[in-house]
Amino acid sequence: MRRLPVISAIAFALLASCGSDGRAQREPQAPLVQALTVEEHRFVDRIDAVGTANAREQVTLTSPITERILRLNFSDGATVRAGQVIAVLAQGQEAAALDDAAARQREAEQQLSRLRELRERGFATNANLDAQIAAAASARAQAAQARAMIADRVIRAPFSGHVSLRNISPGAVVSAGTEIVTIADLSEIKLDFAVPETMLSTVAEGQTIAAEAAAYPGVPFRGTISTISPIVDPQTRSVMIRARLPNPDLRLRPGMLMTVSIEASPRDRLGVPELAVVSEGETRYVFVIGADGKVARTAVKTGTRQNGLVEVTDGLRRGQRVVGDGVVKVADGMSVRVQGGGGAAQPAAK
Numbered sequence: 001m002r003r004l005p006v007i008s009a010i011a012f013a014l015l016a017s018c019g020s021d022g023r024a025q026r027e028p029q030a031p032l033v034q035a036l037t038v039e040e041h042r043f044v045d046r047i048d049a050v051g052t053a054n055a056r057e058q059v060t061l062t063s064p065i066t067e068r069i070l071r072l073n074f075s076d077g078a079t080v081r082a083g084q085v086i087a088v089l090a091q092g093q094e095a096a097a098l099d100d101a102a103a104r105q106r107e108a109e110q111q112l113s114r115l116r117e118l119r120e121r122g123f124a125t126n127a128n129l130d131a132q133i134a135a136a137a138s139a140r141a142q143a144a145q146a147r148a149m150i151a152d153r154v155i156r157a158p159f160s161g162h163v164s165l166r167n168i169s170p171g172a173v174v175s176a177g178t179e180i181v182t183i184a185d186l187s188e189i190k191l192d193f194a195v196p197e198t199m200l201s202t203v204a205e206g207q208t209i210a211a212e213a214a215a216y217p218g219v220p221f222r223g224t225i226s227t228i229s230p231i232v233d234p235q236t237r238s239v240m241i242r243a244r245l246p247n248p249d250l251r252l253r254p255g256m257l258m259t260v261s262i263e264a265s266p267r268d269r270l271g272v273p274e275l276a277v278v279s280e281g282e283t284r285y286v287f288v289i290g291a292d293g294k295v296a297r298t299a300v301k302t303g304t305r306q307n308g309l310v311e312v313t314d315g316l317r318r319g320q321r322v323v324g325d326g327v328v329k330v331a332d333g334m335s336v337r338v339q340g341g342g343g344a345a346q347p348a349a350k
Contacts, residue, residue, distance in 0.1 A: 033326030035289050035338045038318055041271040043304050043311045044263040045202055051193025051211070051243075053256040055184035057159050061086060063174040064152045074181060076165045080157045087180050089153035102146075105139035112136045161185040162250075189245040189252045191223065193260045194238040202264040203228065209243050211258040213251075221245050221252060225262075270316055271309040276324050277302065286316070287323040287330050289338065295323060297332040 067089040074086055112132045118124035164182040168174070191211055195203060205228060210220040223245030232239050243260070245252065252258075276286050277300070284302050287295040300315030316322070321338075323330055330336055 030293075030335045030337045031326060031329040032337045032339050033289075033330060034324040035321045036273065036276065036324040038270055038272060038312070038316050038320045038322060040268045040318065041309055041311075043267055043269050043271065043306055043309075045265045045304060046306070047195055047199050047202065047260075047262040047264070049193040049195055049241075049260040049262070051191045051258050051260050053213075053245075053252055053254055053258055054190040054192060055161070055186055055254040056188040056190060056244075057161065057185040058182065058254060059158060060182045061155055061157075061180045063089065063155075063176060063178045063180060065089070066173070066175045067091075067153060068173045069168065069170050072166065072168070072170055072180075074163045074166065076163075078163050080161065080163055080183060082157055082160045084157045085154060086157055086163075086183075087155040089155075089174075091150050091153040100146075102143050105136070105143045108132070108136040108139040155180060157183055159183070159185055184254055186247055186250050186253070189221075189223075189247045189254075190226075191243045191245055191258060191260065192240060193243075193258075194233070194236065194240050195262075197232050197237050197239055200228075200239060203241065203262060207262065207264070210261045210263075211243075211245065212261075213256050213258050215256070216251065221258075269303065270312040270318060272312055272316070272322055273324055274305065274308055274310050276322050276327060277310050278327060287327060287332075288316070289321040289323060289336065292335075293338075294333055294335050295330050 069087060070090055071088040072086070073084070073088075074080060080086065112129075112135075115124050115129050115132045119126070119129050161183045162185075164184075166181065168178075168180060174180070191209075203225060205225050207225045208222060209225060210222050212218070212220060223243045225241055226244045227242040229240040229242075272286060277284050278286070283299055285297050285299045288298045289295055298315055301313045303311035303313050305311070323336070326336075326339075
């Protein structure tokens with residue numbers, strides 16, 4: 001019978017111990033969060049567009065007349081110089097006409113020379129001299145016309161550049177307007193793209209742009225804005241812009257589709273990672289960690305988003321600490337445990 005008080009005492013002690021552990025387990029633990037220090041970062045306004053690459057100069061040479069091709073002086077993709085003969089059309093009849101016109105011109109000028117001598121000696125009238133002057137002028141005009149007809153049958157490159165693939169052969173009879181070859185000057189690329197009229201105040205001639213082509217992913221091609229169209233398209237409410245990109249290695253080709261990026265209005269502003277900003281309707285806020293380890297929900301005004309950071313224009317001060325990773329675990333006034341002691345605000349991990 002004496003054992004019962006001892007057993008009861010042990011049982012009571014065990015129950016008291018279990019009750020104490022249960023209360024300890026039920027007590028909530030402060031959430032573990034990452035703290036980041038608010039600092040200034042460089043922000044810029046960014047305009048993205050899509051444009052088409054064009055050659056610095058490009059022309060399609062066509063036959064001015066219907067005639068047979070005698071010679072073609074270029075090969076596929078070759079480089080040609082300004083003034084170089086590209087094609088020669090048959091000119092037999094025109095050459096004969098030139099010989100005839102040249103002979104008539106020589107005869108008319110000889111007759112004019114004789115009449116002038118006779119006029120000085122008093123054996124020719126002014127009327128005869130004037131008629132011969134007119135005849136000589138007519139002969140020179142006919143000779144010039146014959147030379148022009150021959151020149152029309154010699155097609156030359158108007159500027160230096162690269163020629164397209166050849167799709168015609170010597171001996172073929174071409175009609176007027178038939179394409180012979182396209183010449184493109186690729187030393188510089190003209191990139192045409194459109195931006196919304198609302199962004200006109202952020203672009204200017206001489207401004208630097210960066211463009212990328214699908215053929216060279218991740219490779220930026222830099223140039224400058226050369227011209228901004230004075231006309232706004234009433235249908236799209238956009239403005240055409242032309243930029244010029246150096247192309248010394250000829251990697252860019254006319255017709256390429258390129259993505260364009262323009263950076264404007266560079267500025268140093270406070271920034272926090274995107275994951276630190278919580279949206280509630282039109283309001284944006286962050287959780288600021290106080291010296292007592294408690295967080296305070298703080299409304300902020302935001303601006304540009306760039307490289308994982310959000311520009312903060314109002315609501316924070318430099319040096320404050322905000323909750324980064326773990327923002328979903330906290331509420332206004334809650335105590336938190338800081339992981340790693342905090343650090344400078346960095347772009348969100350991707």
